[in-house]
Amino acid sequence: MKSFRLLILVSALLVLVFFSGWFALYSFIRSDSFREWLSKKVSHTLRVDGFFEPLNWEGSTFRSAGFTATGTPKSKLRSIHITNISAHFDWRQLLKGTWAVDHVSAEEIEALVGKNPAETPAPANGPTTQPSALKLPDFLPSAFRIEQLYVGSANLHWETNHGDLGQFVGTKVTATRRGPDEWDVAAVGGNARHSAYPPLQIDYIHAALSENSIAIREAKALVPGGGEIQLAGKVFTGRQLNAEFAADFSNLDANQALPPEWHIGGKSSGHLVYAGDLDRFEHGQVTGSIKIAGAAIDMTNLFVTLHELAKFGGLKDVRIDSIETHLKYHEHELELSDFRASYQDQIRVEGAGVIRPNRLDGSLLIGLSPKILGWIPGAQERVFIDERDGLRWAKVNISGTPDQPKEDLTRRLISAFRDKMTQEFRGQAKDAVKSLLDMFHQ
Numbered sequence: 001m002k003s004f005r006l007l008i009l010v011s012a013l014l015v016l017v018f019f020s021g022w023f024a025l026y027s028f029i030r031s032d033s034f035r036e037w038l039s040k041k042v043s044h045t046l047r048v049d050g051f052f053e054p055l056n057w058e059g060s061t062f063r064s065a066g067f068t069a070t071g072t073p074k075s076k077l078r079s080i081h082i083t084n085i086s087a088h089f090d091w092r093q094l095l096k097g098t099w100a101v102d103h104v105s106a107e108e109i110e111a112l113v114g115k116n117p118a119e120t121p122a123p124a125n126g127p128t129t130q131p132s133a134l135k136l137p138d139f140l141p142s143a144f145r146i147e148q149l150y151v152g153s154a155n156l157h158w159e160t161n162h163g164d165l166g167q168f169v170g171t172k173v174t175a176t177r178r179g180p181d182e183w184d185v186a187a188v189g190g191n192a193r194h195s196a197y198p199p200l201q202i203d204y205i206h207a208a209l210s211e212n213s214i215a216i217r218e219a220k221a222l223v224p225g226g227g228e229i230q231l232a233g234k235v236f237t238g239r240q241l242n243a244e245f246a247a248d249f250s251n252l253d254a255n256q257a258l259p260p261e262w263h264i265g266g267k268s269s270g271h272l273v274y275a276g277d278l279d280r281f282e283h284g285q286v287t288g289s290i291k292i293a294g295a296a297i298d299m300t301n302l303f304v305t306l307h308e309l310a311k312f313g314g315l316k317d318v319r320i321d322s323i324e325t326h327l328k329y330h331e332h333e334l335e336l337s338d339f340r341a342s343y344q345d346q347i348r349v350e351g352a353g354v355i356r357p358n359r360l361d362g363s364l365l366i367g368l369s370p371k372i373l374g375w376i377p378g379a380q381e382r383v384f385i386d387e388r389d390g391l392r393w394a395k396v397n398i399s400g401t402p403d404q405p406k407e408d409l410t411r412r413l414i415s416a417f418r419d420k421m422t423q424e425f426r427g428q429a430k431d432a433v434k435s436l437l438d439m440f441h442q
Contacts, residue, residue: 029244035057038055041099041144045074045192046075047075048070048075048077049431052066063086063087065084069295077112078112078113078114083108084108085106086106088103090147097134098143101143101144101147102148103148103150104148108151108153108155112159113157113159119370129385132207145177147177148176149174150174152171152174152413153172155168159277165195169191169192171202172189175209181274184207184208187233189203195372198223201289202219202220203245204218212238214237215238216231217230219232224303226251227230228249229247230247235278240279242276242277246271248271249268252267254268264292266323267294268293270290271288271289272286272290273287273288285328285330286328286330287327291322291323294321325338325339336353339351346368347369347371348359349364350365351363351365354369360398360401361398362398364396369391369392373392376416378413378416378419378421379392379413380392383416393413394409396409
């Protein structure tokens with residue numbers, strides 16, 4: 001009988017302890033102290049100083065009007081504001097020593113990224129105590145993690161050290177935790193733009209985030225007016241934003257993809273690799289290859305002679321309609337190799353060169369059809385002496401500046417023409433010779 005009464009007493013004590021613990025837990029998670037502790041944990045994860053608006057509980061789910069934070073000196077995140085948050089706790093994980101939120105959703109996120117965090121005072125309705133001083137009751141675990149996050153509309157804005165602005169707005173984001181400080185992230189839709197570069201319509205982005213890097217496994221974007229870009233690469237998020245990206249693009253308007261002062265039309269495709277610090281994007285290095293169809297480049301500025309010869313040969317203009325080349329760009333220097341350009345079956349240009357802001361250097365082979373060369377005596381015998389692929393070829397050296405390019409072809413053609421005419425006419429028909437020579441000096 002005594003044993004039975006003892007059993008009842010112990011059971012009653014256990015029930016009392018259980019309900020007392022549950023009531024203490026129930027009271028704590030609905031207190032401002034828990035809200036401040038939760039603010040601290042989320043702030044630590046994002047490397048910011050922030051706070052939650054008051055929490056409203058429905059069973060295992062809490063809701064908050066928002067989370068607002070400013071970046072710490074060690075964070076690239078300058079500010080963040082999250083609205084209409086809903087989160088569900090998995091209470092079973094408490095038995096394993098962890099506060100686990102298995103799903104979080106938010107209506108919208110506004111975030112600003114930059115190197116120097118903005119220093120703004122905490123709003124009046126923020127926590128009254130420093131989050132770092134908060135402690136949980138001894139009977140509760142301190143570990144905290146989030147398993148999955150969904151955002152209906154994420155808007156990311158950034159500013160480089162040189163004041164260039166960019167944004168990626170209106171995308172839907174799903175993030176799933178894969179390990180400590182490791183996340184799989186998928187973004188669908190939205191629009192992106194950086195500085196003066198063309199805007200992009202984002203199709204999707206699949207990425208992996210860790211404490212020190214962002215790896216873009218695959219991304220696809222559409223360009224207004226036609227064309228698409230596929231991107232993969234990695235960004236390290238330490239003191240410098242060192243990055244390496246590989247981009248494959250097709251059917252892009254060349255006027256959007258290349259500097260406007262080049263005046264190159266047509267549709268471009270190719271493969272480019274960028275390596276450098278995103279904080280100093282303009283100092284990065286670009287390598288790869290590019291092909292432009294329907295380029296319609298007017299070569300008059302470089303080859304006045306070809307322009308005039310083309311008119312005599314029955315062509316209205318000298319325009320390159322196809323270009324392909326390997327390239328390397330770094331610190332305002334563009335190096336072209338394996339350069340190939342053509343106009344129908346009448347003109348081909350091959351070679352290599354370097355373009356700097358104040359200097360041109362190049363070595364080219366120019367192939368012209370006999371139809372064009374037939375109008376200039378001496379050209380085939382003295383200058384365009386090699387024959388290949390139905391064209392006559394000559395080597396041309398390029399120099400000068402991008403604004404005032406120079407070539408040595410005209411001088412050689414004039415010399416060949418003068419020698420030929422002198423030999424053929426022996427001083428006769430001087431007026432005809434003079435007229436043709438004047439053509440080259442226009």
